[in-house]
Amino acid sequence: MSKTMTKWIEMGRTAGPYGVKGWIRISPAGEGDLLLGSRAWAFRPAAGGDPRPLELEGARAHGGMIIAKWKGCDSPEEARLWRGTILLERSAFPELPEGEWWAADLEGCEVVNRAGDRLGTVTGLGSNGAQDILQVKGAAHSYLIPMVPAYLLGVEPEKKLITVDWDPDWF
Structure with missing residues (x-):
């Protein structure tokens, strides 16, 4: 039986806490709208390791950044611990018109x-x-x-x- 490999694409990096309720600032890498249009985010710690899915509670654009809140992060102190990369599965990307590529x-x-x-x-x-x-x-x-x-x-x-x-x- 063949196991399908998930292709993860780096979409941004965490950039510290935002506010007092566990929101985190995300510095998007390119397609910020694509990140905001999906709820299938994953997180890879800066120290490395396998991506782990995030249960996203909210995300929105804020200046040139994105601020996001996910389950398990409820304070600025917890938000500071989330240092790493935000990923999306390549399969979550929408199809593009002919002659355009991701x-x-x-x-x-x-x-x-x-x-x-x-x-x-x-x-x-x-x-x-x-x-x-x-x-x-x-x-x-x-x-x-x-x-x-x-x-x-x-x-x-x-x-x-x-x-x-x-x-x-x-x-």
């Missing part, structure tokens, strides 16, 4: 150019203000490849493969 699905993808040269692996996504940028780490060089049709030829997250029109000398 950053979590692109990270770890191998990037090759049209000639078949391996450029490296996607380590993250950034932005230059005009478009998203693939951050690719290769053996000898790192690349910042704009995610525009002129350079992005194919994205196959299920195969962990991205094909680009990019010369290895353009770093």
Whole structure:
């Protein structure tokens, strides 16, 4: 019998207590709206270990942060003990329209150019203000490849493969 592996995606980090009733400030990592739209949160302590589900009692945006309350945290003193990462299961993410991808699905993808040269692996996504940028780490060089049709030829997250029109000398 095969056991399905849960893919956990880091969505933020705890940032200390908020108020006197056990609310905790969360510094979101990217998709704060996605975190607020889900109730299937998990917590991984800063010291490491397996994620454990949280029974969320409430969450809302507050400035550039999120404040949240979950069962088992009822005071500022308890909130200070919750140091770590807030996670969501990848399966909780909504489907995107054709031609859009979640950053979590692109990270770890191998990037090759049209000639078949391996450029490296996607380590993250950034932005230059005009478009998203693939951050690719290769053996000898790192690349910042704009995610525009002129350079992005194919994205196959299920195969962990991205094909680009990019010369290895353009770093």
